[in-house]
Structure formats: structure tokens, C-alpha cells
Amino acid sequence: MFLFHVVVGLACLYVLLRHVRHLAWPRWAKIGFAVLLVIGSQHHLYARIAFGSMFVPEFPQPIVVAVNVAFGVIFFLLWFQLAYDLIGLLLRWVILRRKVHGPVVLRTVMSFAAIALACFGVAQSMRVPDVKEMDVTIRGLPDGFDGYRLVQLTDLHISKLYERPWVAEVVAKTNALEPDLIVITGDLIDGELPLRYDDVQPLHDLKAPDGVITIPGNHEYYFGYENWMSHYGGLNMLTLENDHIVLERGSDQLTIAGVTDLRADRTNRPEPDVAKALEGSPENAPVILLDHQPKMARDAEPLGVDLQLSGHTHGGMVAIFDNIVALLNGGFVSGMYDIGDMQLYVNNGTAQWPGFAIRVGVPAELTVITLRKG
Numbered sequence: 001m002f003l004f005h006v007v008v009g010l011a012c013l014y015v016l017l018r019h020v021r022h023l024a025w026p027r028w029a030k031i032g033f034a035v036l037l038v039i040g041s042q043h044h045l046y047a048r049i050a051f052g053s054m055f056v057p058e059f060p061q062p063i064v065v066a067v068n069v070a071f072g073v074i075f076f077l078l079w080f081q082l083a084y085d086l087i088g089l090l091l092r093w094v095i096l097r098r099k100v101h102g103p104v105v106l107r108t109v110m111s112f113a114a115i116a117l118a119c120f121g122v123a124q125s126m127r128v129p130d131v132k133e134m135d136v137t138i139r140g141l142p143d144g145f146d147g148y149r150l151v152q153l154t155d156l157h158i159s160k161l162y163e164r165p166w167v168a169e170v171v172a173k174t175n176a177l178e179p180d181l182i183v184i185t186g187d188l189i190d191g192e193l194p195l196r197y198d199d200v201q202p203l204h205d206l207k208a209p210d211g212v213i214t215i216p217g218n219h220e221y222y223f224g225y226e227n228w229m230s231h232y233g234g235l236n237m238l239t240l241e242n243d244h245i246v247l248e249r250g251s252d253q254l255t256i257a258g259v260t261d262l263r264a265d266r267t268n269r270p271e272p273d274v275a276k277a278l279e280g281s282p283e284n285a286p287v288i289l290l291d292h293q294p295k296m297a298r299d300a301e302p303l304g305v306d307l308q309l310s311g312h313t314h315g316g317m318v319a320i321f322d323n324i325v326a327l328l329n330g331g332f333v334s335g336m337y338d339i340g341d342m343q344l345y346v347n348n349g350t351a352q353w354p355g356f357a358i359r360v361g362v363p364a365e366l367t368v369i370t371l372r373k374g
Helices: 002-018 027-041 043-051 061-095 104-126 164-175 193-205 218-222 225-234 262-266 274-278 297-303 322-327
Strands: 131-138 149-153 181-185 212-215 237-239 243-249 252-258 287-290 307-310 335-339 342-346 366-373
Touching (some): 002 027, 027 043, 027 061, 043 061, 061 104, 131 342, 149 164, 164 193, 181 307, 193 225, 212 252, 218 225, 218 262, 243 274, 274 287, 274 297, 297 342
Parallel strands (some): 131 366, 149 181, 212 237, 307 342
């Protein structure tokens, strides 16, 4: 984590020296702008010092929003200034072969564009997502499950940024869809159980004929894993940890399997094991696998999985940068992928980690998947 703080600090320093210092603004305005950016750049460090973890900013919601906006301004200015400098070098050394100066007003335009994008991005990340409906065809799907509707929620990150009223609205919107099954593919919370107890309570009201199934994401392992797994059960959610259940419609069957998260190997807990999760499952029943992270999807395909549902990537968060996020996740970032005979769906997420709560061009989603016979 120390390296993370250093990298963010260096990015902020680059923005200050190459951008803010050269703004055609009064000195007081540049100093004020610089101070705000420095404060925003290290908000993860403040959370770590104050609350013991950079993953749980327990500051009041307006402060969490403000530091995310400041962090977003740094993010966008970093890329704007890099492009500005690279274009300047290209003009100077390759095309014109002489020193050139960009319009003075251009840096001001860049600053306000970054501020506007950051504000828009944070606002987009905080809204209750729109419903996304999609059909998924599964080869050999029994007649009894043709038209079966399930809702996938993922990456709720219930926290100071996504408190009880937001959760209650998501629950109401989900129930209104009248799905047959609700699945939540990890990262439900940010914070220890006593801090989030009231905020997660609306999840108890999720309703579907075949219930609510969840799996752990990497964030569950940061905040009292056993406490949360037990509490999810008290919220009428079935937690699958390298296990499965079999749904039945008459003589027709459908297997829903779920695995733990890759983060488990750092906490001496059971690592994700698809083979173990499928032990004893019916041979002829199609398999839907819930796995928070998509990067191991290629390992699941030979084991007979028909459809894997994942999250974790938040869809890349900012359009254009999704390819970078894909590189960190086995090449998967958003949407549907075909992997041999298996399909992988990577959900953009229902919410966002409050440490980088920005969405631009990558909307959150509340996803309804209707199964169709292939």
C-alpha cells in the first residue's frame, strides 16, 4: 500500500509542476487550487491513518464526495497534461523542429474540463443504476428454466457513500422486477459490521421465489470476513463458498455454484475452487457460476460451467481506460465474452468503491438476465 501512496503523490506532483504552476491565474488562486489537489490526492492515506484501512473512508459523506472530486480532477489533469506535453515534444522535435508554446488559455480550459468531468463522474457513480435487461442463451437449458429471470447485483460497496437510503432504493427497484432469483457477486460492503449494520439492513427485504444468493468479493476479506458471512445469512441470503445449490422446476434442474475470492489466499482461508464447488452436482444440469473476479474464467470453462457471472472491474470506470483495467483482469472488463463453450458476463457493478467513485461513459447497472434455451 505504501507504493500506492507514493505513485499517487508523484502523479499529483507532476500535475502541480507541469500544470498548476503555469496557469495564468492569480497567485492566490493557484495556491488554493494546489492545496485542494494535494488534500484530495492523499485521502486514502488519511483514511488509513484515521480508520486503519484505506478501503474504509469513514468521513461524513460530503467529505467523501469532495475528496473524490479532487482525486478525479488530479486523474483527468494527469492525462490531459501528459497529452499536452507529448504533443508539445512531437511538435518541437519532429514536426516544427522549434520551441512552441500552447495558447495560455488552454491550461485553464483543461482545468475546468477536469473539474467538470470529475463532478459528473462522482455524480454518476452515486446514482441508483438503471435497469439493464439481456437474454442469455444456454445450450441444453431445460424447458422448465426457459425464460427464467435472475437479477445480478454486484459491487454494492455499502459505505459512507452508499448508505441506507441508497440501499433501500436499490432493493425496491430490484424487487419491482419480480425476478425468479437474485444473485450478488461480491463486494457488498466497505467497513466492519458495527459500522455498516444499519446500512445493510434493507438487503433483508430482497425477495425472489428462489431466494437471494451471494458470494464473497475481495473487500469482504478486508473487514471481518467471518462476521460478514454470518450476517449475510441473517439477512436471508445464502452464501456459497466453493459450494452449489440445485434449483428444480419439476424434473428439470439448474445448478448455481459460487466460489470464494482470490483474496482468500492472503488470509489463510479457502481459495476459490470451482471443482470443489461442483462436487456432487447433477451431471446433466446446466451450471451458472458466481465468481467475483473474472480473471480465472478460462479455468472454469473445462469444468462444465455454462455461464459465469462476475463483477470486480466496475467496467473500467472511465471509458478509454477500460483496456488498462482489462489487462489486470485476464483481458476481461465489461460485458459478454465467449470462452469455448462457456459464456462470461462481467457486470459494470451496481455501485463503486468510495476510494475512486468516478464513472464516465461506463454506467453502473442493475442487471436482469433472462435465460433462453439454445
